Amino acid sequence: MKETIFKQKHLLSIEDLSPEEIDLILEIAESFVEVSTRNIKKFPALKGKTVVNLFFESSTRTRSSFEIAAKRLSADLINFSASISSLKKGESLRDTVLTLEAMNPHIIVIRHSASGSPKYLTTFARSSIINAGDGFHEHPTQALLDALTIKQKFKTLRGLKISIIGDILHSRVARSNIILHHKMGNEISLIGPPSLVPKEFEQMGAKVYYDLKEGVKNSDIVMMLRVQEERGGGNYFPSIREYRKLFEINQETFSLAKESAILMHPGPLNRDVEIETSLADSDKSVILQQVTNGIAVRMAVLYLLKGERNEIIN
Amino acid sequence: MKLLIKNGRLIDPATGTDNTYDILIDNKKIKEISSLIKKTPSIKTIDAGGLVISPGFIDMHVHLREPGFENKETIETGSKAAAHGGFTSIACMANTSPVNDNRTVTEYIIARSKQAGIVNIFPIAAISMNLEGKNITQMDDLVEGGAVGFSDDGRCVMSADLIRKSLEYTKMLDVPIIEHPEDHSISGDGQVNEGFISYKYGLRGILNAAEEVIVARDIILQERIKSKLHLAHISTFGSIDLIKNAKKKKIKVTADATPHHLLLNEELITTYNTVYKVKPPLRTEQDRLALIRGLQDGTIDCIISDHAPHTRDEKDKEFEFAPFGVIGLETSFSVIYDRLVRSKTINLKKLIELFSTNPAKILNLKTRGMVKPGLPADLTILNLNKRFEIHENNFLSKANNSPFIGWKGQGVIEYTIVNGKIAYKRS
Secondary structure (H helix, E strand, O other): OHHHHOOOOOEOOOOOOOHHHHHHHHHHHHHHHHHHOOOOOOOOOOOOOEEEEEEOOOOOHHHHHHHHHHHHOOOEEEEEEOOHHHHHHOOOHHHHHHHHHOOOOOEEEEEEOOOOHHHHHOOOOOOEEEEEEEOOOEOHHHHHHHHHHHHHHHOOOOOOEEEEEOOOOOOHHHHHHHHHHHHOOOEEEEEOOOOOOOHHHHHHOOEEEOOHHHHHOOOOEEEEOOOOHHHHOOOOOOOHHHHHHHHOEOHHHHOOOOOOOEEEOOOOOOEOOOEOHHHHOOOOEOHHHHHHHHHHHHHHHHHHHOOOOOOOOO | OEEEEEEEEEEEOOOOEEEEEEEEEEOOEEEEEEOOOOOOOOOEEEEOOOOEEEEOEEEEEEOOOOOOOOOOOOHHHHHHHHHHOOEEEEEEOOOOOOOOOOHHHHHHHHHHHHHHOOOEEEEEEOOEHHHOOOOEOOHHHHHHHOOOEEEOOOOOOOOHHHHHHHHHHHHHOOOOEEEOOOOHHHHOOOOEEOOHHHHHOOOOEEOHHHHHHHHHHHHHHHHHHOOOEEEOOOOOHHHHHHHHHHHHOOOOEEEEEOHHHHHOOHHHHHHOOHHHOOOOOOOOHHHHHHHHHHHHHOOOOEEOOOEOOOOHHHHOOOHHHOOOOOOOOOOHHHHHHHHHHOOOOOOHHHHHHHHHHHHHHHOOOOOOOOOOOOOEOOEEEEEEEEEEEOOHHHOOOOOOOOOOOOOEEEEEEEEEEEOOEEEEEOO
């Protein structure tokens, strides 16, 4: 069985995965994509298993994507949403998770604003933990669904050039993608103002550019990040106007990439801020395909983790 | 009560002593030091053959949490932890609740320490009222009440005008201003050292510069004022450079470092284990090595634990939500001896200077930090051959947030003698 390649009990980060494990997840995801086109989309793989969506940050797309993925695998799913302020004032994360665990779930999908929270859960929880985004750290299923989209387009995940543009400093999507593409041996350029793209990111195997045109040249993939003014608390750049002037991807700047290049965005989009609206809606854009692929990738991850509970608390 | 300590190797840098002596203690004071003092059945005797006797260790920077945070630590439990770690005297920081910014709190701390009666406790009072960085405290009154220095520790005095005035004002009091060098406008809500690791692991960073701009600012002010300036828990390469140059220029400045900054680096935070969350943050290996050189060349004058107890629940959190700080009173000597003296990075005499002679000078404790007839009998007796392993259940502190749990090595405290009384004896 090829599935024995997969050694993980949790999915905490792309960093934990080997290239072979990444290939396997994508391979299984591709087969789920294929069956998703059928009329009956449901499988019994996780029948009798319970998945908890534990979201401490508002999220529509990721939460519903995990929900659909779990349901298509016949798992029972509950959604538990809470605010970060409730964690600070009321019940601790540990107590919240221990309470949920007392109901014997198999997999907990967590999104949390504090980096490292999924890893922290693994120090006391018995369920498999899936990281659905932790602070500025990682968002592994996003990078995997991006990779699936890239693979569908280019028939390979190797030997490509990817440009990631925007607020790298505060982006977990960027980190997961950088780590994944570095593992796969792709060329990575990171583009944005120096205040949001520290040079130290080059130690992760990327090259840093402050000039959009220079960085985007000859790219196969152009990945835009959402400008998140609320993330850092300001003063990383003076105004949206100036940001747009320097770093918006539009028909003109996109044309510097390869002829066959694709345009990606993890959503939600700020139209006409980081991305020109006509380009977002053009045939270069694979943004909606990314969303569709999210379900297949999350099905593959849930399927591989199987939801076997730890019998011993470590 | 008399106590006779026989055949110990007394090392006292203050008096230039390093030889085997018998020491007689009578009525809380050192009575006699000589090569042979006769044993009599009526005098309790400690055989210190093979052991080292040091002037009592002094930790000039601990958080005892009382009044206000007795769930973390009390003056009594903190005192027991101090004695366990070989400290005969400790100075406690002002960030209690209420803040030690008035004589009533200073006197309360001293009264409670006398009740506990285990080690000498010297309160450090706040520089500014309620640690707000606006108005200076009634410093003369606080010194009269027993305060031995001033610090807003936990917060930096961000106003250059206020630090200037407190340095000027304390000139007539001859006590140090102890600065917590951290420019809060740079550190913000940073969690760890800023650099590749903070970027990779998605944690907000604290630049070296947050410390260095304050170190530089205070040195520049002090050059003219010539008061007593002490810079706490130095953590960066750049700060060491600044302090070293200041000392070369004969500017009156002293500085300390903690065992965790001397022995650990930022790579530990990649596990998101909150026990490594401290302020200043654990820095790079390059910074750590600069601190060690600072010990060797005298840029760093003493070692402090910055003992910062927190409850298990407070630390058992998401990294970002956990409080900063580690405990250290009970591990400082053993980890420093094992890792720095046994490796011949520093010698034992230097260690004693860092743990006793120099902090006594900085706090102007005229009767402490040396062993001489007539002075209070504060002695730390070391067993350099005994091995240790640090267990989380062996702390006398209320807390166990130590980054050294699991460490093994050699060199333990055999006895802690405070004012002639055995405050701790290894069992």
